[in-house]
Amino acid sequence: MSLTDIDSYNCSNRRNLSRSIELFGRGQRVITGGNARLAVFQRPHPIYFAKGRGVHLVDVDGNRYLDFLNNFTTLIHGHGCRPLLDRLHDQLELGVSFSGPTELEVEFAELLCDRVPYFDQIRFMNSGTEAVMYTIKAARALTGRPKIAKLEGGFHGSYDPVEVSLDSAPANWGSQSAPSGTPYSTGMSESVVADTVVLPCNELRASREILEASKDRLAAVLIDLLPQRAGLVPIDPCYLAFLREFTARHGIVLISDEVMSFRLSYRGGITRFGLEADLCAFAKILGGGLPIGAVGGPSRFMLPFDSTNGKPLVPQAGTFSANPMSMAGGIATMQCLSEQHFQRFDELGEYARSSLTEMFRQQRLPYSVTGMGSMFRIHLRPEAPENYREAYATPEQQKRMGMLIWALQERGVIVSPTCQLCLSTPMSTDHIDEMVTSVREAAQMLEAA
Structure with a gap:
């Protein structure tokens, strides 16, 4: 089978996917592109899921899968976490949303500020995209400057300035030491591209020169400590220390996108890396599977959101911001997430990476692992x-x-479109061993093809 056959490649020779095929056909008639999320679209058709429990998903045809994606790292407790379900059921009886605040948002903000030592205050919104957007708005309000800097290939949601150079290619990405700013979506304004400075991650000397040239116009430097679109390669501590020193010296707001990296420790990636960013954006695991976003930081950097003395510098609202269901889900999720869970994650994650690496070596497969x-x-x-x-x-x-992803699905393992995987608290070494076996079989099939 040639690589050009992917559109017609159908793994249903082992798994019945007739209902997924039918639903995709129906979806194509009424939903542009056939389904509502680009990230879950795949050829020849996506798999439609019906339910989840623990580490497993079941699709509409009754096939069962090991879930190593967990809704793109969101479901840190997997599916059907009982304390979470109980808390959501209780809140469902009380009400799903009100035109006013609730005690839950105060309780959740207190929990997060207690967990992350240098946080003074929190603002809640509805997604990681919104959280990143508002950190940038706040940085511009605080500094009076228009530009931001970000790392090449960094993904920070669907907001024009942070999508610059999200998907650069060899034909347009420029030199390694001076990456070109490239639009992600057709029609992106040239001024947006011009106001976004692109940095080569972990290239200290080149980044220093780029930042020096724009320092008087820079409102913020936006980073991800473990950038997934850039390979899931951690930021070098020396590079991070340089960014912290440079931004502090020039009055530039350093923003850490913790939407995914809050998974890295009990107190987030910032604590694991020893960083005190000026503002942090959160989402994903924060809501227990419900829509959520948040911005946190010291009070002086949160000041643009303050409305107690009139119109804030950065008005932030949202009909569903801090809605009771997301607050209840977030509180239950965080309360069930202990420091011991993160110690276990480190052990299981290292076991998974080393097991895959050793399997690739033994099988002479030209693959590698990061994370x-x-x-x-x-x-x-x-x-x-x-x-x-x-x-x-x-x-x-x-x-x-x-x-490879289709072959893994055929063998009952769900991963991301970039073959990224993540763990959940119900997982064990047995689940990892099962995944490694499936990867070996799928990779052997791919190499044979």
Whole structure:
């Protein structure tokens, strides 16, 4: 089978997917593109799920899968966590949303400020995209400057300034030492691209020169401590220390996108990396599977959101911001998440990465693994990438990855479209062993093809 056959490649020779095929056909008639989330679209059709319990998902045809995606790292307790379900059921009886605040948002904000030592205050919103957007608005309000800087290949949600150079390719990404700003979506304003400075992650000297040239116009530097689109390669501590010193010296707001990296420790990635960012954006695990976003930081950086003395510098509202269901889900999730869970995540994550690496070595498969804590990613290259450009998948590699993902689904394992995996608290070494066996079989099938 050639790589060009991916559109017609159908794994249903082992699993009946007739209902998924039917639903995708129905969806194509009434939903643009067939389904409502780009991230879950795949060829020849996505798999439609019906329910989940613990570490498993069941699709509409009754097939069962090990869930190593957990709704893109969101479900840190897997599916059907009993304390979470009980708390949500209780709140459902009381009401799902009101035109006023509730005690829950105060309780949840207190919990988060207690957990992350240098946080003074929190603001809640509805998604990671919103959280990142409002950190940038706050930074511009605090500094009076228009530009932001971000790392090449960094994903920070669907907001024009942070989508610049999200998906750069060899044809347009420029030099390693001076990456070009490239639009992600058609029609992106040239001024948006011009106001976004792109940094080569972990390249200290080049980043210093780029930042020096724009320092008087920069409102913020936006980082992700473990950038998933850039290969799930951690930020180098020396590079991070440089960014912290440079931004503090020049009055630039340092923003940490913790939407995914809050998974890295009990108090978030910032604590694991020893960073005191000026503002942090949160989402995903924070809501226990419900829509949520949050911004946190010291009170002086949260000041733009303050409305007690009139119109705030940055008005932030949202009909569903701090809604009772998301607050209840978040409180239950965080209360069930102990420091011991994160110690276990580190152990299981290292077991998964080392098991995959050893299997690739034994089978002579030209693959590698990156990641940290409860997250890891498989790359179709023999040496682990060290930056976005090395992690970039060519069109041929993307087709191969698509086939690998379908083959894993056929064997009952769900991963992300970039072959990123994550753990949940119900998982054990047995689940990891099962996943590694499935990866070995799928990779052998792919190499044979």
